Amino acid sequence: MGSPMALNLIKTGCDVTVWNRTKSKCDPLISMGAKYKPSPEEVTAACDVTFAMLADPESAMEVACGKHGAVSGMGPGKGYVDVSTVDGGTSKLISGHIKASGASFLEAPVSGSKKPAEDGQLIFLTAGDKSLYETVTPFLDIMGKSRFYLGEVGNGAAMKLIVNMIMGSMMATFSEGLLLSEKVGLDPNVLVEVVSKGAISAPMYALKGPSMVKSLYPTAFPLKHQQKDMRLALGLAESVSQPTPISAAANELYKVAKSHGLSDSDFSAVIEALKGKVQS
Ligand SMILES: NC(=O)C1=CN([C@@H]2O[C@H](COP(=O)(O)OP(=O)(O)OC[C@H]3O[C@@H](n4cnc5c(N)ncnc54)[C@H](OP(=O)(O)O)[C@@H]3O)[C@@H](O)[C@H]2O)C=CC1
Numbered sequence: 684m685g686s687p688m689a690l691n692l693i694k695t696g697c698d699v700t701v702w703n704r705t706k707s708k709c710d711p712l713i714s715m716g717a718k719y720k721p722s723p724e725e726v727t728a729a730c731d732v733t734f735a736m737l738a739d740p741e742s743a744m745e746v747a748c749g750k751h752g753a754v755s756g757m758g759p760g761k762g763y764v765d766v767s768t769v770d771g772g773t774s775k776l777i778s779g780h781i782k783a784s785g786a787s788f789l790e791a792p793v794s795g796s797k798k799p800a801e802d803g804q805l806i807f808l809t810a811g812d813k814s815l816y817e818t819v820t821p822f823l824d825i826m827g828k829s830r831f832y833l834g835e836v837g838n839g840a841a842m843k844l845i846v847n848m849i850m851g852s853m854m855a856t857f858s859e860g861l862l863l864s865e866k867v868g869l870d871p872n873v874l875v876e877v878v879s880k881g882a883i884s885a886p887m888y889a890l891k892g893p894s895m896v897k898s899l900y901p902t903a904f905p906l907k908h909q910q911k912d913m914r915l916a917l918g919l920a921e922s923v924s925q926p927t928p929i930s931a932a933a934n935e936l937y938k939v940a941k942s943h944g945l946s947d948s949d950f951s952a953v954i955e956a957l958k959g960k961v962q963s
């Protein structure tokens with residue numbers, strides 16, 4: 684996600700400096716004009732605004748607050764925008780460290796997958812320092828099609844987790860429908876078409892249904908990240924005693940799919956967890 688987002692900034696003429704743990708993934712961006720720094724600390728020291736796109740709460744914390752992390756290069760007048768999908772608690776911790784340096788913080792997880800990231804069509808769910816939100820609006824508008832400012836840090840994370848909790852459950856029940864249709868002698872491709880015509884139509888079903896029928900799961904949104912989001916959303920629900928039995932059941936399916944080696948496949952591979960025999 685970070686690569687296509689950075690690429691869109693570069694293409695529109697922004698002065699972009701990049702870092703990634705695996706340096707080779709920066710090379711295409713460098714060849715497009717990005718500068719490179721060898722640590723998060725050196726990126727934040729060199730830039731007015733830094734966007735961070737990391738896998739999960741642990742990596743977001745490490746890159747922000749670890750040795751040679753982003754916080755070390757921050758200071759008054761600078762801004763840190765974390766676009767990773769993490770829980771509100773992690774976001775608040777990172778915010779606290781960034782703000783202690785005198786800098787501003789915005790959480791801004793994104794809705795939309797690999798293709799929307801490439802096309803500059805992401806949806807930003809932001810919360811935190813309003814002045815930083817206003818400063819980075821031109822950049823958000825390059826990388827995305829919509830943006831929401833949701834108030835205090837934690838609200839952006841919560842919105843993102845709720846959206847992905849719904850998405851994960853939708854994908855799980857869609858998988859059940861595809862397999863059931865096939866078992867009762869219906870063509871699952873026709874089911875995809877029928878669904879696309881009615882009130883429950885969703886771009887996700889039309890996009891992923893045909894390849895799911897062929898047992899193909901080209902990765903847009905890795906299954907391991909969908910399961911992470913289900914887990915974090917269930918934690919959020921637990922914190923306010925909100926029953927979420929359907930999402931809890933769906934989460935179990937993603938865990939089964941992970942245990943069958945499908946972590947790096949697209950999250951639509953959750954359908955494999957419902958088959959008698961699991962592909963690897
Ligand atoms: N893919 C999608 O469709 C969407 C993803 N998201 C969210 O965006 C985030 C990124 O997703 P995506 O790009 O798909 O994930 P990837 O797994 O492709 O990328 C994860 C990134 O995190 C880095 N990373 C992981 N662990 C560490 C660590 N310990 N220290 C430093 N860097 C680390 C990786 O570095 P390295 O290259 O070295 O492994 C890589 O740059 C996730 O939070 C995901 O939930 C949100 C919307 C859509």
Ligand SMILES: O=CC(=O)O
Pocket residue numbers: 768793794795796847904
């Ligand atoms: O987080 C995933 C997405 O598609 O949005």
